[in-house]
Amino acid sequence: MKSTLVAQPWLGALLLLMTLQAPLANAFSSSDACVITMGYRTSERLPFIGDEPNNTGFYHDLYQAAADKIGCKLNVVRAPKLRILRDLKLGNIDFYPGLNFTEDRAKYAHFIPNGLSERAIGISRAGAADIRSIEQLVNNKMTLLIAPGSYDFGGLPDKIQIRKPPELNVSKALDYLLTNQGDFFIYDQTTLHYYLNDRDPTQFKLHYDCCQSAQEMYLGFSKKSRHYRGRHNSNYRAENPISPDNSPTVLAPDSKAFQFAKALAAMDSQGETQRLYSKYFG
Incomplete structure (x- = not known):
């Protein structure tokens, strides 16, 4: 092979070009x-x-x-x-x-x-007052649990008490409510119902008219x-x-x-x- 490349230098160049082009062709096909x-x-x-x-x-x-x-x-x-x-x-x-x-x-x-x-609804511990608007959380001195980066439901009242635990999800929010590390959580109705299937529903209260109509x-x-x-x-x-x-x-x-x-x-x-x-x- 060595003598062939010396005798025909264009063949060596061609083989080198083909070697270089092969991985490039594969890269382009995968990126496309x-x-x-x-x-x-x-x-x-x-x-x-x-x-x-x-x-x-x-x-x-x-x-x-x-x-x-x-x-x-x-x-x-x-x-x-x-x-x-x-x-x-x-x-x-x-x-x-x-x-x-x-x-x-x-x-x-x-x-x-x-x-x-x-449809976003609210959930609290059982026994909480009926909440029909987010503004009522201020009057009742209730702390709203909210995940960092989440939707603010069209704007929150200025004096509302907020707690933003990192990577808050529904299961963690329910635990926070039961341990008095928050008083109110707002989330999708269907998802809350799903998680409550594995909980004692008598420990919680759902607030259907607090936050959002179906959309x-x-x-x-x-x-x-x-x-x-x-x-x-x-x-x-x-x-x-x-x-x-x-x-x-x-x-x-x-x-x-x-x-x-x-x-x-x-x-x-x-x-x-x-x-x-x-x-x-x-």
């Missing part, structure tokens, strides 16, 4: 594969998503099915919520599976219906994602507040984000989302 990354906090939210590194649950099944329909794979990244929201802003992850809308978040995330509805649930898709592309929304009305239905931009039809949203809408209209929901929630 469509992967959509979902980010979520490290703590669980059963039955939506299990604890890290167990990502199984409703969210995984729903978004994996939608990704499959558009020829993509679903990747899941877990980290503290504040870090996940930062990565959503930067485009390091593509979407957060259940994100409450705010105008600030709308600057970096496009809100896509996921086919579910949600559509959204995922937040990063506007910095390589799968996102927006275009002007001709139906946008600047005189009205920005909302998921009144955004200056809409998804461009040639983007993966648009295809992902379309797949989720089809799953909802065809009953596939509801079947998955029944599998996990009964």
Whole structure:
């Protein structure tokens, strides 16, 4: 082989070029594969998503099915919520599976219906006064438990007492309530009912009219994602507040984000989302 390369130097150069190109070709083929990354906090939210590194649950099944329909794979990244929201802003992850809308978040995330509805209710220890508004927490000198980076329910009263334990989840919140390390917690009604199945319900009191009426649930898709592309929304009305239905931009039809949203809408209209929901929630 050595004498051949000396006699024909162009052959050696060709072999060297082929050797260098082989790994590059493999790298390009893997990077060109469509992967959509979902980010979520490290703590669980059963039955939506299990604890890290167990990502199984409703969210995984729903978004994996939608990704499959558009020829993509679903990747899941877990980290503290504040870090996940930062990565959503930067485009390091593509979407957060259940994100409450705010105008600030709308600057970096496009809100896509996921086919579910949600309603935030309150929970306290048994025997607490009836709470029909968040403002009543101030008058009753009750401490609100809230996770860092979570939704503030449209704004909290100035004098409200707040406690923000790190990586707060439903199970931990219920423990905090029972040990008098907090007095009130606000979360999705369906999820609270799920966790109370394994608790003594006589220890708690649910407050259904405190916080939020039933509303559509959204995922937040990063506007910095390589799968996102927006275009002007001709139906946008600047005189009205920005909302998921009144955004200056809409998804461009040639983007993966648009295809992902379309797949989720089809799953909802065809009953596939509801079947998955029944599998996990009964």
